[in-house]
Amino acid sequence: MKNRRSIMRTAAVTLAAGTLALTGCAGGGGGGGGGEGGGDVTLTWWHNGTQGVLKEYWQSVADAFEEENPGVKVEIQVTQNEELQRTKIPNALRSNNPPDLFQQWGGGEMAAQVEAGRLLDISDDVEEELDSIGGKAAGWQFEGQTYGLPYSMGIEGFWYNKAMFEQAGITTPPATMDELNDAVSKLKAAGITPIAVGAADKWPAAHYWYNFALRSCSQETLEQASAEFDFSDPCFEEAGEHLQSFIETEPFQEGFLATSAQQGAGSSAGMLANGQAAMELMGHWNPGVMAGLTESGEGLGENLGWFNFPGVEGGEGDPKAALGGGDGFSCSWQAPPECVDLLKFVVNVENQRAFAETQTGLPVAEGSEDAVTDPTMQTLLEGRDSAPYVQLWLDTTFGPTVGGAMNDAIANMFAGQAQPGDIVKAMTDAAATL
Amino acid sequence: MSISDRSTTEVGRDRGSIPAGRADSARPAASQPGPMNETRRAHQRRNARRLNLFIALFAAPALIVYLTFVLLPVLLAAFYSFWKWNGLGPLTEFVGIENYARALSDPVFLGAVGHNLFFVIASLLVQGPIAIGAALLLNRPLRGRTVLRVAIFIPYVLSEVIAGVAWRLLLQPNGPFDSFLAAVGLGGLKQLWLADTNLVLWTVFAVVSWKYLGFAIILFLAGLQGVPEELSEAAQIDGASWWQTQRHITIPLLGPTIRIWAFLSIIGSLQLFDMVWIMTGGGPANATSTMATYMIQFGFQRSQFGFGSAVAVILFVVSFIFALIYQRFVLSRDIGGTMSRRVG
CATH class of the missing domain: 1.10.3720.10 (MetI-like)
Incomplete structure (x- = not known):
């Protein structure tokens, strides 16, 4: 191990680049800004739709918008999701030349951007859209103001192999923890690995704790926790206890600590897709991921089923509440008014129906639901729309600092090295460093 | 061109001491009448200056890259390490050695x-x-x-x-x-x-x-x-x-x-x-x-x-x-x- 470049050096270069951008190029202007009079405006738009269908779809939206608004030009730049979220957008927002419209995941990350004054407050311009989207827009709001809108919102639950359930003699999808534990025993007895989890990536493991917290804690407690980072309510420790006893039933595949979520056929999604495990707790994107990990390119097809995370006894959370997340867009602080027009255009019913037809997500605008045709996706949509509330992924809600500490601590519990109290302590300690 | 060629070979050969004879033959117009050793000293001074200029010119590109992408980032990192900073806003909260204390006690x-x-x-x-x-x-x-x-x-x-x-x-x-x-x-x-x-x-x-x-x-x-x-x-x-x-x-x-x-x-x-x-x-x-x-x-x-x-x-x-x-x-x-x- 020699001759390698210093990582620290690279990191420092990144920092320096950020500073140069901060100090060096003041007054760059945020992309056109042609003003009210309908002069020529160029909008820059960054999104994560690197895959064929979605990429084409966003381009068609941009083309249609240009046609309806003469003098406005839309320039799209596509970047892979994690790269966009963790590197490109933070760097661009640190500079004085950010994109106008860009991918927004909402929650604590967005709150940090708002507090740094980097987002456009669009509350007054999108009242109609907020009516249409409803509570699902909450993740894109901060202290009562709106800083972005979602175009897709999905929820999480167990994806399962119907044939394997049948083989093990499970007739109805589990609705309580007892039923889930029962299903796990039956699957084991039938020689089937009950659940695949990609614990090497940490977040897939952490999502178990999120779901237990959603069941144990009331909506008010979770809201208060995300606003004040107050995790003193005993329900958070309870969530850890539930998780710990669930892990003790050994429902997961062998060596799950080294399994990744989406990388190759040996990943948790690959195991479910290739019939090596019966269940996986995962978000709405899983069918697409699974399809890509099978030789046929179709995943489990007809055999794929979905059910929401079961309720726990005595929990204060609504058993029908769902954990989920979405994709949306925000306008940066210097963006011209046309940016908001484009955002409104993206989430109008017509475009939302067209988006649903791409099968890449679940639309949010009222009146677009019936454009979802895939039966599994329809189940998911029902689950989402019958949920009294959809809680945004907890790591997104709490932001990278507290969310990261939480995920690490939960992953440690999967490795048998953390107690329920350790997770709460890790979160409280991380919040203290903010 | 011939000047730079010569100077580099001289640098390579004997690290800076330049034989006066060769300098004379390169620039005969510069030799003034007068005592021999004074002319020589003037030549040596001029040559030393020229040599420094060449060293600066040749070293500059590498030096600039080094300063911009190695030394400056190291110094900036050292500067940032005394602040609490989420990477988005301006630096507002000076915390002294708290970050170091936190790392070393973790x-x-x-x-x-x-x-x-x-x-x-x-x-x-x-x-x-x-x-x-x-x-x-x-x-x-x-x-x-x-x-x-x-x-x-x-x-x-x-x-x-x-x-x-x-x-x-x-x-x-x-x-x-x-x-x-x-x-x-x-x-x-x-x-x-x-x-x-x-x-x-x-x-x-x-x-x-x-x-x-x-x-x-x-x-x-x-x-x-x-x-x-x-x-x-x-x-x-x-x-x-x-x-x-x-x-x-x-x-x-x-x-x-x-x-x-x-x-x-x-x-x-x-x-x-x-x-x-x-x-x-x-x-x-x-x-x-x-x-x-x-x-x-x-x-x-x-x-x-x-x-x-x-x-x-x-x-x-x-x-x-x-x-x-x-x-x-x-x-x-x-x-x-x-x-x-x-x-x-």
């Missing part, structure tokens, strides 16, 4: 330092002897020697990311590596290579060794070319066996190469990042974290750039102090003077 960071030390020591003790042995063998006339050399060097040429992903997939539970073991009758050795927190550090070390042994071997092979054959021949005539020749002649003469390799190996171990990050991400449960993965995980991924910078500075200082000590006490014989005094 058991996860201390664990990471421990893992780095493990890599330092294990690399020296395991990789060194294996590489020296392999180099001695490959230095003998041997059928298929070139093929062997290439085979050993391939892992080093492979991109770290590709090698890391490949090993991660090979070593997954019940994965191809376990199947291989079973196929050759060693199924009993099957392990949770990357999932067992007690084993994973050794697994990573084995893969890292596989990756970098080739470099060590090539380095030692190059060093062996500089060992005069006459000495071994003389030893053989005196009746020394092959082993005795290696032990008493070759290895001592390989000393400078070994010392340089050890230096590179230790620095590499202290800054180890990519293979670990790709294979385990520092996990499970921080069992393989290093100072560099800790910095990325806790500083950058958690959006705490001030804290991350403090960790970066600690990593820099540790490596820097080590490098100075090593150069002063171990390498001083080999690179006499570059760090301690002017080359005369």
Whole structure:
């Protein structure tokens, strides 16, 4: 191990680049800004739709918008999701030349951007859209103001192999923890690995704790926790206890600590897709991921089923509440008014129906639901729309600092090295460093 | 053109003292009537100035790159490390040495330092002897020697990311590596290579060794070319066996190469990042974290750039102090003077 470049050096270069951008190029202007009079405006738009269908779809939206608004030009730049979220957008927002419209995941990350004054407050311009989207827009709001809108919102639950359930003699999808534990025993007895989890990536493991917290804690407690980072309510420790006893039933595949979520056929999604495990707790994107990990390119097809995370006894959370997340867009602080027009255009019913037809997500605008045709996706949509509330992924809600500490601590519990109290302590300690 | 040519050759030849005669012949118009030694001194002054200008011109590009992309970032990181900063807004909250105190009192960071030390020591003790042995063998006339050399060097040429992903997939539970073991009758050795927190550090070390042994071997092979054959021949005539020749002649003469390799190996171990990050991400449960993965995980991924910078500075200082000590006490014989005094 020699001759390698210093990582620290690279990191420092990144920092320096950020500073140069901060100090060096003041007054760059945020992309056109042609003003009210309908002069020529160029909008820059960054999104994560690197895959064929979605990429084409966003381009068609941009083309249609240009046609309806003469003098406005839309320039799209596509970047892979994690790269966009963790590197490109933070760097661009640190500079004085950010994109106008860009991918927004909402929650604590967005709150940090708002507090740094980097987002456009669009509350007054999108009242109609907020009516249409409803509570699902909450993740894109901060202290009562709106800083972005979602175009897709999905929820999480167990994806399962119907044939394997049948083989093990499970007739109805589990609705309580007892039923889930029962299903796990039956699957084991039938020689089937009950659940695949990609614990090497940490977040897939952490999502178990999120779901237990959603069941144990009331909506008010979770809201208060995300606003004040107050995790003193005993329900958070309870969530850890539930998780710990669930892990003790050994429902997961062998060596799950080294399994990744989406990388190759040996990943948790690959195991479910290739019939090596019966269940996986995962978000709405899983069918697409699974399809890509099978030789046929179709995943489990007809055999794929979905059910929401079961309720726990005595929990204060609504058993029908769902954990989920979405994709949306925000306008940066210097963006011209046309940016908001484009955002409104993206989430109008017509475009939302067209988006649903791409099968890449679940639309949010009222009146677009019936454009979802895939039966599994329809189940998911029902689950989402019958949920009294959809809680945004907890790591997104709490932001990278507290969310990261939480995920690490939960992953440690999967490795048998953390107690329920350790997770709460890790979160409280991380919040203290903010 | 001719001026610059001449000056560089002179610099190369005798480090700055320029023969006056040649300068005279280059610029006859500049020679004024007068006492000989005064003219000469004026020429020398002018030549010295010109020489400085050339040095500045030639060094400038490298120097600018070095200052902008190495020194400035290091200084900036040191500056940021005293602030609480999420990377988005301006620097507003000065926290003094709090970030350093936090890192140095975090058991996860201390664990990471421990893992780095493990890599330092294990690399020296395991990789060194294996590489020296392999180099001695490959230095003998041997059928298929070139093929062997290439085979050993391939892992080093492979991109770290590709090698890391490949090993991660090979070593997954019940994965191809376990199947291989079973196929050759060693199924009993099957392990949770990357999932067992007690084993994973050794697994990573084995893969890292596989990756970098080739470099060590090539380095030692190059060093062996500089060992005069006459000495071994003389030893053989005196009746020394092959082993005795290696032990008493070759290895001592390989000393400078070994010392340089050890230096590179230790620095590499202290800054180890990519293979670990790709294979385990520092996990499970921080069992393989290093100072560099800790910095990325806790500083950058958690959006705490001030804290991350403090960790970066600690990593820099540790490596820097080590490098100075090593150069002063171990390498001083080999690179006499570059760090301690002017080359005369």
